[in-house]
Amino acid sequence: MAKFSDRLVADVVQRFWQQVADGGSYADAGALVGWSVTTVRNEMRFTGGIRPRRGRDLKKRCLSFQEREDIALWRGQGMPVREMARRLGRAASTVSRELRRNADAPYYYRASTAHARAHARASRPKIAKLVGNEKLRKEVQDRLKRQSSPQQIAGRLRKDFPKNPEMWVSHETIYQSLYVESRGGLKRELAKNLRTGRTLRKPQRRPGERRGRIQDMVMIADRPAEAEDRALPGHWEGDLIVGKDGKSCIGTVVERTTGFLMLIHVPAGANRLEAVRDGLIRKMGALPDELRQSLTWDQGTEMHRHKEVRIAADIDIYFCDPHSPWQRGSNENMNGLLRQYFPKSTDLSVHSQTDLDYVAHQVNDRPRQRFDFCTPNEMIRTFLLR
Numbered sequence: 001m002a003k004f005s006d007r008l009v010a011d012v013v014q015r016f017w018q019q020v021a022d023g024g025s026y027a028d029a030g031a032l033v034g035w036s037v038t039t040v041r042n043e044m045r046f047t048g049g050i051r052p053r054r055g056r057d058l059k060k061r062c063l064s065f066q067e068r069e070d071i072a073l074w075r076g077q078g079m080p081v082r083e084m085a086r087r088l089g090r091a092a093s094t095v096s097r098e099l100r101r102n103a104d105a106p107y108y109y110r111a112s113t114a115h116a117r118a119h120a121r122a123s124r125p126k127i128a129k130l131v132g133n134e135k136l137r138k139e140v141q142d143r144l145k146r147q148s149s150p151q152q153i154a155g156r157l158r159k160d161f162p163k164n165p166e167m168w169v170s171h172e173t174i175y176q177s178l179y180v181e182s183r184g185g186l187k188r189e190l191a192k193n194l195r196t197g198r199t200l201r202k203p204q205r206r207p208g209e210r211r212g213r214i215q216d217m218v219m220i221a222d223r224p225a226e227a228e229d230r231a232l233p234g235h236w237e238g239d240l241i242v243g244k245d246g247k248s249c250i251g252t253v254v255e256r257t258t259g260f261l262m263l264i265h266v267p268a269g270a271n272r273l274e275a276v277r278d279g280l281i282r283k284m285g286a287l288p289d290e291l292r293q294s295l296t297w298d299q300g301t302e303m304h305r306h307k308e309v310r311i312a313a314d315i316d317i318y319f320c321d322p323h324s325p326w327q328r329g330s331n332e333n334m335n336g337l338l339r340q341y342f343p344k345s346t347d348l349s350v351h352s353q354t355d356l357d358y359v360a361h362q363v364n365d366r367p368r369q370r371f372d373f374c375t376p377n378e379m380i381r382t383f384l385l386r
Contacts (some may be wrong), residue, residue: 234293
């Protein structure tokens with residue numbers, strides 16, 4: 001019996017691959033669906049970097065994992081099949097067939113094992129062409145060893161065997177036999193004979209596309225002029241400072257006019273996109289309306305959820321141009337200062353939100369020459385009391 005895992009939940013798998021198709025990195029796509037680095041690595045090894053077909057565009061034709069969980073709960077309560085079907089909006093025969101095919105025993109049904117069985121059955125495995133045709137497989141392997149590309153091999157086979165379709169194969173079939181573990185047929189080490197030498201397929205980049213591009217960004221050129229001249233408070237700049245090996249980070253947000261600092265805790269092992277989103281909503285949402293005008297960030301992938309922050313915290317969000325840290329100079333300078341408290345190559349996740357709030361208070365209580373040696377705390381208080 002197949003073992004259940006997140007990789008058997010089609011919605012999770014396809015959300016991961018859709019993120020990759022949209023230009024996100026594998027690490028960011030994994031973080032989006034809550035996968036660990038190991039799970040992402042296993043998915044890539046199993047699929048060879050090729051998006052699986054199972055689970056794409058099902059349009060609710062197949063039972064979802066959530067529906068199977070509901071069936072398991074109702075089955076334990078002794079609910080009749082027709083009532084289950086009515087609640088799910090399914091035919092009674094669909095529920096009856098599900099219980100008959102995927103139950104562990106006549107009266108014992110578990111959603112996880114049922115979903116694993118259904119996933120395994122959905123593959124409809126058939127022998128791959130390069131597995132079942134030994135002569136063709138040997139021909140392809142010999143030509144790969146001679147450094148021919150899959151496209152060259154596919155084209156040449158049609159010329160060399162014009163009247164024998166059994167000796168024809170598409171270049172995509174050759175790639176899949178090299179990359180996809182479940183397809184087999186060719187020795188995986190032959191992939192080193194490809195021009196790229198890759199053992200995993202990488203998504204093609206569309207013309208003009210930059211990887212990891214955040215959707216629906218509003219650029220800094222559209223930010224109000226009042227934010228530029230620092231005449232009024234309420235315009236903020238943000239970024240992350242990163243710890244050892246890029247595995248931990250702290251969110252930093254600085255107000256442009258007063259230099260007031262807020263820090264955001266990102267727990268160890270947390271989904272970085274969600275942690276930054278939740279931290280910004282919590283911190284920015286607690287500010288008075290007059291201090292919640294705009295937030296400017298670089299194009300880091302941690303801001304993929306910026307639209308949720310904009311709506312929940314009621315603040316406009318702008319993005320800097322690529323490779324332009326000077327466009328959020330206040331935040332860059334602050335991040336340099338913060339290294340006194342959070343040295344590079346250390347684990348930043350050990351600092352709790354309470355620790356970060358304490359550091360922020362200390363920094364906000366330091367006199368600044370540009371404010372005639374007033375502190376950010378005093379400056380922001382002055383604006384609030386007007």
